[in-house]
Amino acid sequence: MSRNLSSSLPATLAERIRFLREKRYMTPELLAMKAMVPLSTIEDLEAGIEMFLAPAVRQRLARVLHVRPSQIQEVEKTPEFDEREALNLQRQSIALREAILRDPEGAHLCLSCGSLLAVRLFERRDLQDNPLTVLKANCTRCLFRLTDD
Numbered sequence: 001m002s003r004n005l006s007s008s009l010p011a012t013l014a015e016r017i018r019f020l021r022e023k024r025y026m027t028p029e030l031l032a033m034k035a036m037v038p039l040s041t042i043e044d045l046e047a048g049i050e051m052f053l054a055p056a057v058r059q060r061l062a063r064v065l066h067v068r069p070s071q072i073q074e075v076e077k078t079p080e081f082d083e084r085e086a087l088n089l090q091r092q093s094i095a096l097r098e099a100i101l102r103d104p105e106g107a108h109l110c111l112s113c114g115s116l117l118a119v120r121l122f123e124r125r126d127l128q129d130n131p132l133t134v135l136k137a138n139c140t141r142c143l144f145r146l147t148d149d
Helices: 003-008 013-023 028-035 039-046 055-065 069-073 083-102
Strands: 117-125 131-139 145-147
Touching: 013 039, 013 055, 013 069, 028 039, 028 055, 055 069, 083 117, 083 131, 083 145
Parallel strands: none
Antiparallel strands: 117 131, 131 145
16 A cells, blocks of 8 residues: 555544445445454444554454555544543552452453453463462453553
């Protein structure tokens, strides 16, 4: 793809996804199926509700829409936090991690949207053969992730 194509594409993520989808004569349902993402994700993208994509989702959409992932990423809006919000989110993440480790089977909620988290704990060993518990949690609805990695 040439640089000209990227400059001729719509300037917002919502418009760009819709434009590229329509250029391929796809319905939102077909794009969701081919890219293996929920239809609600496509609808939220095209409505301007979602403005940032997980790398795996971006790559699958780009593959199906026949563009480079960078041509989608360049119009994404990354969430920006001021220092106070970032510190508050960090405190909440630490508290959530501790709560999950105390009760891994409990119903833990996403800090972003309030939906349930899918939680996984892994037992590993460090270089001195000491046991380690590694936590991975992700929201079942949005892109929120909490990991020890």
